[in-house]
Amino acid sequence: MTLGTRLFTLLNGELVGTDARGNRYYRDRGKRDGKRVRRWVVYNGPAEASSVPAEWHGWLHGREGSS
Numbered sequence: 001m002t003l004g005t006r007l008f009t010l011l012n013g014e015l016v017g018t019d020a021r022g023n024r025y026y027r028d029r030g031k032r033d034g035k036r037v038r039r040w041v042v043y044n045g046p047a048e049a050s051s052v053p054a055e056w057h058g059w060l061h062g063r064e065g066s067s
Contacts, residue, residue: 001042019053025060032035036062 013026022044
Protein backbone atom coordinates (compact mmCIF):
# COMPACT_ATOMS: atom_id res chain seq x y z
CA MET A 1 0.00 0.00 0.00
CA THR A 2 1.33 3.42 -0.87
CA LEU A 3 1.79 6.14 1.70
CA GLY A 4 -0.99 8.16 0.04
CA THR A 5 -3.46 5.28 0.22
CA ARG A 6 -2.53 4.58 3.82
CA LEU A 7 -3.03 8.24 4.79
CA PHE A 8 -6.31 8.57 2.84
CA THR A 9 -7.65 5.40 4.47
CA LEU A 10 -6.60 6.52 7.95
CA LEU A 11 -8.24 9.95 7.58
CA ASN A 12 -11.34 9.07 5.54
CA GLY A 13 -12.02 5.36 5.80
CA GLU A 14 -14.47 3.37 7.86
CA LEU A 15 -13.68 -0.35 7.95
CA VAL A 16 -16.70 -2.31 6.75
CA GLY A 17 -15.28 -5.83 6.81
CA THR A 18 -12.68 -8.33 5.73
CA ASP A 19 -12.75 -11.45 3.59
CA ALA A 20 -11.17 -14.88 4.02
CA ARG A 21 -8.05 -13.73 2.11
CA GLY A 22 -7.42 -10.88 4.55
CA ASN A 23 -8.46 -8.06 2.20
CA ARG A 24 -10.01 -5.12 4.07
CA TYR A 25 -12.98 -3.13 2.72
CA TYR A 26 -13.61 0.54 3.47
CA ARG A 27 -16.13 3.28 2.73
CA ASP A 28 -16.14 7.03 3.26
CA ARG A 29 -16.78 8.05 6.84
CA GLY A 30 -18.71 11.23 6.08
CA LYS A 31 -22.03 11.94 4.42
CA ARG A 32 -21.86 12.59 0.68
CA ASP A 33 -25.19 14.48 0.23
CA GLY A 34 -26.76 12.60 -2.66
CA LYS A 35 -23.49 11.35 -4.13
CA ARG A 36 -22.39 7.74 -4.22
CA VAL A 37 -20.37 6.62 -1.23
CA ARG A 38 -16.74 5.94 -2.14
CA ARG A 39 -15.74 2.33 -1.43
CA TRP A 40 -12.34 0.70 -1.72
CA VAL A 41 -10.32 -2.37 -0.85
CA VAL A 42 -6.89 -2.63 0.76
CA TYR A 43 -5.40 -5.90 -0.46
CA ASN A 44 -3.57 -8.33 1.78
CA GLY A 45 -0.53 -8.75 -0.45
CA PRO A 46 -0.19 -7.71 -4.09
CA ALA A 47 -3.06 -5.67 -5.56
CA GLU A 48 -4.88 -8.27 -7.62
CA ALA A 49 -8.53 -7.60 -8.47
CA SER A 50 -9.23 -11.28 -9.03
CA SER A 51 -8.61 -11.87 -5.30
CA VAL A 52 -11.88 -10.05 -4.44
CA PRO A 53 -14.74 -12.52 -3.79
CA ALA A 54 -17.97 -12.05 -5.77
CA GLU A 55 -20.01 -10.69 -2.84
CA TRP A 56 -17.41 -8.02 -2.10
CA HIS A 57 -17.07 -7.18 -5.79
CA GLY A 58 -20.79 -6.40 -5.80
CA TRP A 59 -20.45 -4.30 -2.67
CA LEU A 60 -17.53 -2.32 -4.12
CA HIS A 61 -19.70 -1.46 -7.12
CA GLY A 62 -22.70 -0.36 -5.05
CA ARG A 63 -24.79 -3.49 -5.47
CA GLU A 64 -26.31 -5.62 -2.72
CA GLY A 65 -23.89 -7.79 -0.79
CA SER A 66 -21.76 -7.63 2.34
CA SER A 67 -22.02 -4.40 4.29
